[in-house]
Amino acid sequence: MLYFNNVVRFRKWKVFLILGLFSLALGLKVVLKTLRVTAAQLTDLRKCPACYGLSICGAILNNEIVIRHRGVYATFANLFNAKNVFFGNYAGEKVVLKKLAHTSELYAFDKMLCTDSKLFELCPNNSNKKSVPRAIDFYTQITRELTTDFASDNISNLRLCPITDHMDDLLYNVYANSGNDKKQISHAYLWTILRINPEPVVLQILPTEDGWPVPKYYGACGRVIVEEYVGPPLSNYHQEPWIRRAKIASSLLEAAQKFTYRSPHFGFYLTDISPDNIAVDPKDNAKFIDMENIIVVDKRIQQNNRTSDWEELEVNKVDFTCQNCLAFSPVDICSHHFSDHNYYAVCQLDLLFQHLLSRTTSSNAIPGGLLHDIPNDILQQYPNLPTLIEQCAIPSAAHTRIVVGDLLREVLNEIVLENTRQILRH
Known part of the structure; x- marks a missing residue:
């Protein structure tokens, strides 16, 4: 009888252990799911027009672009992604989502907008911020960004030299891709990109569709861009x-x-x-x-x-x-x-x-x-x-x-x- 009772108790303990582990795994799965970063969460759309554009927002907001999460490590790596580079899938293709700068750099950029009286109209915390800024001459700002002295500490490192007479020719594809965006707003996007990281501008100047050895550029939504995943380094x-x-x-x-x-x-x-x-x-x-x-x-x-x-x-x-x-x-x-x-x-x-x-x-x-x-x-x-x-x-x-x-x-x-x-x- 004692032996029988011990066997019963052991089996009960085993059942409880299995149920406990199952509940723990289920709970962990739920937690991980809530921690997973989505493409929509990367956009920071409230910061527009000081952003990269809206050309791929439809796909992102409709969950057509999905960030890949493979296991616990990948989930936490995406959650605390210092480089702000994420890997995903879009229309059956592997893609890379980039915020184009570290979080600290983006914070410094926003702080600059909010402390510069000439740019305060773009400050994310400005309650009177308009979707189409009027007081800023972005075209002049763009020209200045492309011709800043090489010794400048500016994050952007796209430089046009020795003249800027044909700057619009250089940016022809960028303007063409802006679609229905009003001129002032597309210039705001372009200026923001040049200040933070000009990569999406270069990918449009030299499109892979024309045979240039660069990734395909899919578009931007707020403070994130989407480009082709080429392969291993x-x-x-x-x-x-x-x-x-x-x-x-x-x-x-x-x-x-x-x-x-x-x-x-x-x-x-x-x-x-x-x-x-x-x-x-x-x-x-x-x-x-x-x-x-x-x-x-x-x-x-x-x-x-x-x-x-x-x-x-x-x-x-x-x-x-x-x-x-x-x-x-x-x-x-x-x-x-x-x-x-x-x-x-x-x-x-x-x-x-x-x-x-x-x-x-x-x-x-x-x-x-x-x-x-x-x-x-x-x-x-x-x-x-x-x-x-x-x-x-x-x-x-x-x-x-x-x-x-x-x-x-x-x-x-x-x-x-x-x-x-x-x-x-x-």
């Missing part, structure tokens, strides 16, 4: 097969060529290139996912405004004492029709050439560079490959870097194509 590909890395390297060199030459009117020079700012899509094409820092050179400058060496190529003379940094002169870039800066950035910093500069520019992101450990059979067939990589990084003559960079891309494409043919033959 470049740093994840360090140990991939060499042929795959060669294809990625070729796409990086192609990007350098496009940013420099593709537009007949403007040159685009990226000033913050690193493996973490580049992602690789499923077709092994590299795309630049952080477009906050960029110098735009207007190529259509009148003769009387040109410097004496305007027509000469600006050659980036690397400072080899600068470890793990992108050394360049904004003034020099802006004083020339063309610069080899983009080729320098791709070939020298962390990407292709690191194995030859390991003593001065080594980094843990891609040890040995993206093209490390070239297979012996490829070296035998293309013995000049290391020299091409070296000359792209440290050119022996003024025009060598661009010429060699383009030649290096052709060689890499030839190697990748031949490898594809061999696979098909077998």
Whole structure:
């Protein structure tokens, strides 16, 4: 009888334990669900018109864009997301939602609006705030943001130089995408973006639909933008097969060529290139996912405004004492029709050439560079490959870097194509 009573008590305890754990799990699930951040909660629409626009508000407010929450860690990570970058799904595609700045930076921006008498009309706490501000000349403010001195501490790092005569041409796509927004209100959105982070402006100036190596821009709603999720960062590909890395390297060199030459009117020079700012899509094409820092050179400058060496190529003379940094002169870039800066950035910093500069520019992101450990059979067939990589990084003559960079891309494409043919033959 004692044994029977003990068994009964044990089974009761086991049942209560299971019920307790089930209740705990159910309660945790409910708690996590209430803690999950939604796309609508990120918008801060009350802060408009000091926001990024309203173009994708319909999809966000109708819950067509869903933030991904995978497990307890992901839920809490989204809840306390210092970088304000969130991953989600929209229309069957993976997307990234960005508030474009840290919470502290956005707080500082709002504080500035509320303490500047000329901008107080935009203050979120202003009870008399109007949906269409009238007292602020946003066009003048936009021009000022794009031409602020390079030494400025302003968050935005999109600069147009050496003139602003064709600023509206540069911003043509941005204006076209504003739709039915009144001119004053779309200028308010544009000014806000330029003050906080110009990335969505750049993604519209250089749309991926036109072949530029950047993410697709879906739109903005309040203080959040939505753009394409390209893929993993470049740093994840360090140990991939060499042929795959060669294809990625070729796409990086192609990007350098496009940013420099593709537009007949403007040159685009990226000033913050690193493996973490580049992602690789499923077709092994590299795309630049952080477009906050960029110098735009207007190529259509009148003769009387040109410097004496305007027509000469600006050659980036690397400072080899600068470890793990992108050394360049904004003034020099802006004083020339063309610069080899983009080729320098791709070939020298962390990407292709690191194995030859390991003593001065080594980094843990891609040890040995993206093209490390070239297979012996490829070296035998293309013995000049290391020299091409070296000359792209440290050119022996003024025009060598661009010429060699383009030649290096052709060689890499030839190697990748031949490898594809061999696979098909077998």
